[in-house]
Amino acid sequence: MPDCDESRSTHDKFQQLQSRLQRQWHSLDAQVDSDSDILVVPSLSLDRGELAKVEGCLHYEERLLFSLMRLSNPRTRLIYVTSVPLAPIAIDYYLQLLPGIPFSHARDRLLLFSTDDYSLQPLTQKILDRPRLLDRIKQALRPDRSVMTCYNSTSIERDLALKLDVPLYALDPDLLYWGTKAGSRQIFAECGLPHPDGSELVFNDRDLAQVAADLWARQPHLQRLVVKLNEGFSGEGNAILDLQGLGDSTNYLSRIEAISQAFPSLSFQGHNETWTNFKAKIGHLGAIVEAFVGGDGKQSPSVQGCITPTGAVEILSTHDQILGGPDGQIFLGCQFPAAEGYRRQLQDLGLEIGKNLAAKGAIERFAVDFIAVPDSDGNWDLHAIEINLRKGGTTHPFMTLKFLTNGYYQMDDGLFYSQQGKPKYYVASDNLNHPHYRGLLPNDLMDIIAHHRLHFDTSTETGTVFHLLGCLSEFGKVGLTSIGNSLAEAQQIYQKVEQVLDLETQSIDPQSTLPIAWKCR
Structure with missing residues (x-):
């Protein structure tokens, strides 16, 4: 684990690198005719256990292929990296959608790289683990004319940006907390926005049962609670706790015990999820509980x-x-x-x-x-x-x-x-x-x-x-x-x-x- 001095040095270097963004970020606007290189690293740098629930998750790196349309700027170059090679017909399909740009002209300004790695390890880490590939990508980028974009930003995206000396047009990983379930609730409270009653972040099932009992006590008419992994995504890390049938005891300790016994029968939203697996993730990612918002005709x-x-x-x-x-x-x-x-x-x-x-x-x-x-x-x-x-x-x-x-x-x-x-x-x-x-x-x-x-x-x-x-x-x-x-x-x-x-x-x-x-x- 890096010591404090090393972490501080990484932070300072990253902030210095990011200071270049103010003069370069406009290159990501398709309506601006800029002479720039855009590096797309569509890494799904998420919890691997949660990611495994998504069928074909490796191919979700293709979702950022809309970025190829940035080649409608005739002076833009785009470098797209994937875990496995993309089908040539998929590339042709997108390039032929470009309005007013000859196919060959756009194709000449597109560079494709692949790690040839089918594992669930994040693409960004795969690149970092391949120094020769990393060097080829760096050589393809023009200094002071390049910006890196990604699916989500974590410490490894920051590491990659530093190694490539390319500013990262994405969230500073030090701010990731604000995109978690607990961080979201804090911002909603700061902004005075209506949001469901819920709990603080906990990291074990006993504390989870306790905060659930606290919420139930505050709202005794609740019928369901939502248990959320703090870093779940697309609803895959959610589970529903049905309070009906747990008894109407007003004894606090009895309620905690009843909730604890009900955890194995949670209605898990993720594919093939089990309480044993979910419980382990609570220890790793943390979890909160929230009141389930119901109502006829509700939308999302x-x-x-x-x-x-x-x-x-x-x-x-x-x-x-x-x-x-x-x-x-x-x-x-x-x-x-x-x-x-x-x-x-x-x-x-x-x-x-x-x-x-x-x-x-x-x-x-x-x-x-x-x-x-x-x-x-x-x-x-x-x-x-x-x-x-x-x-x-x-x-x-x-x-x-x-x-x-x-x-x-x-x-x-x-x-x-x-x-x-x-x-x-x-x-x-x-x-x-x-x-x-x-x-x-x-x-x-x-x-x-x-x-x-x-x-x-x-x-x-x-x-x-x-x-x-x-x-x-x-x-x-x-x-x-x-x-x-x-x-x-x-x-x-x-x-x-x-x-x-x-x-x-x-x-x-x-x-x-x-x-x-x-x-x-």
Whole structure:
């Protein structure tokens, strides 16, 4: 473990490196004609146990392939690193979407590197463990013209930035706490935002039972609690504790004991999770409990923003999230924009949180998840749930739309407009899947897209853009963003893709529909 002097030296060197960002960060704007190199390291530097729950997680490094659209700037060079080589057809697919740029010109400005390592170790660590590869990447970058971007920032991303001498346009790892469940709750309290009653951070099951009993005592009518791993993501680290049937004893010690005995029967949201495994993660990651927010017609919206290296806060988008799993805790997809009834309120709350984060020194992406519950007067009560300080599941569909249309988000109405002034909408998912899709190669998908004309049409700026092509053959799932001129049209485009894939794989279901959540509005 590094001593204090070494840690201080690393911190000081990183801060000095980051001071270059203020003159370089604008190179990440697709609308700025800048002569720069962008290094994309799409490492999922997350808890490996939690990451293993996501089928095809290794291929989620492909989610940042929307970054290839930055090559629409004719002087931008892009270096993209992955754990395993990308299918050439996936690269061609994205480059052919670039408006007004010859394919060969863009391809000459793209450099691809791979570690040829299929393990679940974070990509960033794989690069650090390969000094020759690290040296080749460094030689490809032009000094003082390069910026590194990533999926999420940890100490190893900081180490990589220092070794490459490239500023990191991402969160300082020293601020990671503010993107945890406990850190989020602290910021909500500082901002005076409504959020569910909950607990402090604990690191063992006995303390967890105690804080759960404390919460139950404060709210005796509660029927369910949510147990959350402090660094869980996409809802995979959540579990539901059903308080009904635990008895109505008001004795504090009896309640703690009843809750402790109920832990093995928690409703785990993650795939193949067990109490034994979950308990071990509590010791490693920590956990909190929160009151479960219920209500008929509740929705799960989010707001996304960005903090520039100068401290300016910008709202980028709002979404209604599509959730699944046993108790509706797992992120499956999203639709843009969020419902009109709470869209502007999301923007206002997002700005408050963004300013709080900026004052703490955070930069780049942030997203805030909420639960919206309608009241009897038709208004919406918003409850802040958590802050994500990384490029999440709503990042790539929005950036895909932005780069494809070169359009703009308007705060007045919370809509996105193309350069022709036409509002655009989309439905997106990382989880269009069916066992019958297994065995489809990326080339097969391209054949299907072309035959049924499912691809994005640059003349109408509608259609579907696919991602996660590497997941298709082995895991039978693919990601997509279906863009329309109305939300209904975007849903129809998405549904057509689903129906075509079912037909082409001989698994058509005439009753197949969009998830119910997409019909709630």
